[in-house]
Amino acid sequence: MPMLRMMSWVSLRLGRRVARLVLHLIALYFVLFASDSRRASLSYLPRVLGRPATWLDLYRHFFCFAATIHDRIYLINRRYDLFDIDIQGEENVRPLIDAGQGVFLMGAHLGSFEVMRAIGRQVPGLRVAMVMHGDNAQKINTMLAAINPEASMDVIPLGQIDSMLQVQERLDDGMLVGMLSDRTLGNEPMAQVNLLGATAALPTGPFRMAALLRRPVVFMVGLYMGENRYQVHFETLADFTDIPRGQRAQAVETAVERYTELLNRYTRLAPYNWFNFFDYWQDVPASLNDANE
Numbered sequence: 367m368p369m370l371r372m373m374s375w376v377s378l379r380l381g382r383r384v385a386r387l388v389l390h391l392i393a394l395y396f397v398l399f400a401s402d403s404r405r406a407s408l409s410y411l412p413r414v415l416g417r418p419a420t421w422l423d424l425y426r427h428f429f430c431f432a433a434t435i436h437d438r439i440y441l442i443n444r445r446y447d448l449f450d451i452d453i454q455g456e457e458n459v460r461p462l463i464d465a466g467q468g469v470f471l472m473g474a475h476l477g478s479f480e481v482m483r484a485i486g487r488q489v490p491g492l493r494v495a496m497v498m499h500g501d502n503a504q505k506i507n508t509m510l511a512a513i514n515p516e517a518s519m520d521v522i523p524l525g526q527i528d529s530m531l532q533v534q535e536r537l538d539d540g541m542l543v544g545m546l547s548d549r550t551l552g553n554e555p556m557a558q559v560n561l562l563g564a565t566a567a568l569p570t571g572p573f574r575m576a577a578l579l580r581r582p583v584v585f586m587v588g589l590y591m592g593e594n595r596y597q598v599h600f601e602t603l604a605d606f607t608d609i610p611r612g613q614r615a616q617a618v619e620t621a622v623e624r625y626t627e628l629l630n631r632y633t634r635l636a637p638y639n640w641f642n643f644f645d646y647w648q649d650v651p652a653s654l655n656d657a658n659e
Contacts, residue, residue, distance in 0.1 A: 377439045382448055382594075389436055393429035397421070403428075403643040410646065413562035414637040423638075430638040434478040434590050446484040448594055453485055455600035459542075459584050463491045468537025470576040470583040472603055474548040474629060477639040481588035481596050482544070495520040495536040497529075497545045497572075534579055544586070547572040547625065548642065557619070559626040562633065564647050573621045577606040577614045583621065585628045589636040597636075601628055 377385040396403060407427050411419035440448050462469045471494060473479050482494050498521060522532045522543070536543050550556065550569040557570050576583045585601040604621035606614075633640050 373436070374439050377436065378443060382437075382440060386433070386436065389429060389432040392432050393425055396428045396432075397424050400428075400643075406643045406645060410562075410640055410642070411637070413564065413647075414633050414640065427638045427640075430590055431641050431643075434480075434639075434641075437478065437590075438480045441478075441480045441483050444483075449481075449484060449596060450594055451481060451484055451596045451598060453489070453598045453600075456489060458602045459586075459600040460489065462582050462584065463489070463540075463542070466540035468540055468581055469542045470537075470572075470581050471542045471544040471586050472547045472572060472576075472583055472625060473544060473586050475546055475641045476548075476629070476632060477587050477589040477636065478596065479544065479546065479586075479588060481598055482586075484596075485598055491540075492542065493520075493540070494542045494544050495522055495533075497522045497524060497533060497543060499524050530575070530579075533575065537579060537581055542584075545572045548629065557622045559622065561626060561629060561647070566647050568622055568626065570618060570622060573604070573618045573625070576604065576621070577609060577618050580606050580609070582607060585625065587628075587632050589632065589639050591636065599632065603628070 373385070373388070376388070404424060407424055408419055411423050411427060415423065437449070459469065459471075479496075482492070485492065520536070520541075522529060522536065526532075533543055548568060550567075550571070555570045555574075556567040558565055559568050560566075561568075573583070583604040583606070585599075585603040587599050589597045589599070591597050603624050604617065606617060606621075609617045
């Protein structure tokens with residue numbers, strides 16, 4: 367936390383351009399010494415690039431991650447003037463926001479979800495609550511307090527008795543409920559999918575929740591495009607509003623397939639924006655397959 371506070375001070379006092387010079391050293395350090403993350407990057411990059419990865423590719427991957435983390439300092443402090451943010455697909459989410467019935471916003475560890483703070487100026491009425499595991503929720507709030515004591519995020523922790531009720535309350539209030547749906551931290555049902563030409567596992571829980579609460583689902587990704595540029599994409603993913611109970615399982619399966627399709631598309635569009643630095647293409651445990659069936 368002291369390092370984070372120091373980096374925040376340097377960034378806000380000396381400016382983004384000066385502070386970003388430090389990021390090059392950070393990225394180089396991780397390329398050289400973070401062996402597990404380097405192996406994960408070398409497993410991912412050839413799949414998305416369609417060729418062997420070079421040391422420059424590794425460096426670009428780590429630097430992109432460092433840059434998006436660093437930009438959080440400015441986004442959390444409402445320095446939106448520093449960024450050029452291009453919004454695409456607003457027509458896929460605007461009518462749902464205007465309807466006021468609540469929407470699930472499915473993202474991934476791809477690019478920056480934090481740019482949602484900035485586009486709230488351009489998409490009036492956009493209010494987001496994030497669903498995440500309790501430990502992560504505590505870490506996020508601690509990080510926000512270190513960067514800006516006045517910053518806050520509406521976080522719904524999973525694993526509590528009233529978690530589902532909190533989600534429904536936010537939806538009933540017309541909010542967007544966001545989830546990063548490409549990771550699992552527990553023994554929950556998984557689906558085998560074809561991601562970048564090989565078998566990977568995705569949790570089905572977020573889609574089951576959306577189906578149970580009968581809400582539309584929009585895919586959202588905020589891609590870092592270099593310098594101060596971001597591209598935000600909204601894509602229609604699923605609409606569980608009128609799905610009969612007997613067809614719910616099939617609708618969830620279709621939604622997972624659509625989510626996988628979008629991950630394939632946007633990882634190829636911005637390959638260095640993928641921030642899952644672990645063995646993502648490992649075998650799916652049989653117990654999780656059985657649970658999904």
